[in-house]
Amino acid sequence: MINSLLGWMKELVILLVDAVSGMGYAGIVILMFLESSFFPFPSEIIMVPAGYLSSKGEMSLLLVILFGLAGSILGALFNYMLGLKLGRPFLLKWGRYMLINERSLAKAEEKFNIHGEIITFIGRLIPGVRQYISFPPGLTGMNVNRFLIFTAAGAGIWVTVLSLLGYYIGNSEALIRSYLHEITYALLIFSIIVIAAYIYFYKRKTKRRAKQIHSAKSTKR
Numbered sequence: 001m002i003n004s005l006l007g008w009m010k011e012l013v014i015l016l017v018d019a020v021s022g023m024g025y026a027g028i029v030i031l032m033f034l035e036s037s038f039f040p041f042p043s044e045i046i047m048v049p050a051g052y053l054s055s056k057g058e059m060s061l062l063l064v065i066l067f068g069l070a071g072s073i074l075g076a077l078f079n080y081m082l083g084l085k086l087g088r089p090f091l092l093k094w095g096r097y098m099l100i101n102e103r104s105l106a107k108a109e110e111k112f113n114i115h116g117e118i119i120t121f122i123g124r125l126i127p128g129v130r131q132y133i134s135f136p137p138g139l140t141g142m143n144v145n146r147f148l149i150f151t152a153a154g155a156g157i158w159v160t161v162l163s164l165l166g167y168y169i170g171n172s173e174a175l176i177r178s179y180l181h182e183i184t185y186a187l188l189i190f191s192i193i194v195i196a197a198y199i200y201f202y203k204r205k206t207k208r209r210a211k212q213i214h215s216a217k218s219t220k221r
Helices: 002-021 025-036 044-055 061-098 102-123 135-139 144-169 173-220
Strands: none
Touching: 025 044, 025 061, 044 061, 044 144, 061 135, 061 144, 102 135, 102 144, 102 173, 144 173
16 A cells, blocks of 8 residues: 555656646746645756756756745745644644643743754754744744745755766766765765754853853852
8 A cells, every 4th residue: 555655656646746847947837836735756867957957058047046046945835834824733733742831832932942943943854843843933923034044055955966966967867866865975974063063052052141141140240
């Protein structure tokens, strides 16, 4: 049954790509919107071919990247709004069965409002996570402007990498698969480094702030 379901999804993806490919840049936006929202499928099947077409002069590489990024942001915003409008009321109504109450949700919101930017940015770089990372910011009510900035930063890296991959080796499926594995590992290592740096500087900032508060209290005494 799993094989038949995967086969059906593969055929559906092919139909979607074929149906929208003739629409040019608008097709890139539509497919990347779907990839980032409720119908996740590999963004490689969108951006790599588009990058290859730009190498042949049929599309502009810059516009391919910009329209791919636009579709990613729109799809992410769709998921954000779902989390914002439906997620919180749902959890408040039914969360008691999962030991979730308004107080625990408020704590989660507070934590996400502190660290939400780095989570959103890194989440856009991790396979299997990037399509769903937009739900938590909406669920916790993260500021939409901050959400969009860090979503665009993460999605921009991924879209640019795929487009350049298609531009330079888009006619070799074997090379693409090989490089995608290497790129995925590189992005995971990059994510770990960014997280480690963030934790280090966040702890330094917290300690500095604590010392300033302690110093201010000592001065008042």
